Amino acid sequence: MGNNGNAQLDRTAMQRVIDALEDPRFDWRTVEGVAEQTGVDPSMVRAILKESEHEIVRSSVPDESGRSLYTTRRHYRQTSGLGTRILSALSDRIT
Numbered sequence: 001m002g003n004n005g006n007a008q009l010d011r012t013a014m015q016r017v018i019d020a021l022e023d024p025r026f027d028w029r030t031v032e033g034v035a036e037q038t039g040v041d042p043s044m045v046r047a048i049l050k051e052s053e054h055e056i057v058r059s060s061v062p063d064e065s066g067r068s069l070y071t072t073r074r075h076y077r078q079t080s081g082l083g084t085r086i087l088s089a090l091s092d093r094i095t
Contacts, residue, residue: 017048028069
């Protein structure tokens with residue numbers, strides 16, 4: 001897997017990003033918000049989101065500035081009501 005030091009750094013950064021996405025103060029997070037909270041560069045946050053896409057949900061509705069919003073699947077299940085999840089499943093998208 002290459003340089004073990006880089007792999008460890010990436011795992012640490014990935015865990016910080018996941019922790020920020022699951023911060024109970026927020027339902028959804030922007031890349032910029034996660035980067036600010038974690039100290040991880042926004043381009044690295046985007047790379048982590050892409051690499052972890054099996055764990056990540058992107059909202060179909062952007063924030064008021066047009067930025068994409070993200071959370072983890074686990075956090076989405078914990079913060080969304082059952083009705084929202086059923087409607088999202090029926091419409092085949094996350095709202």
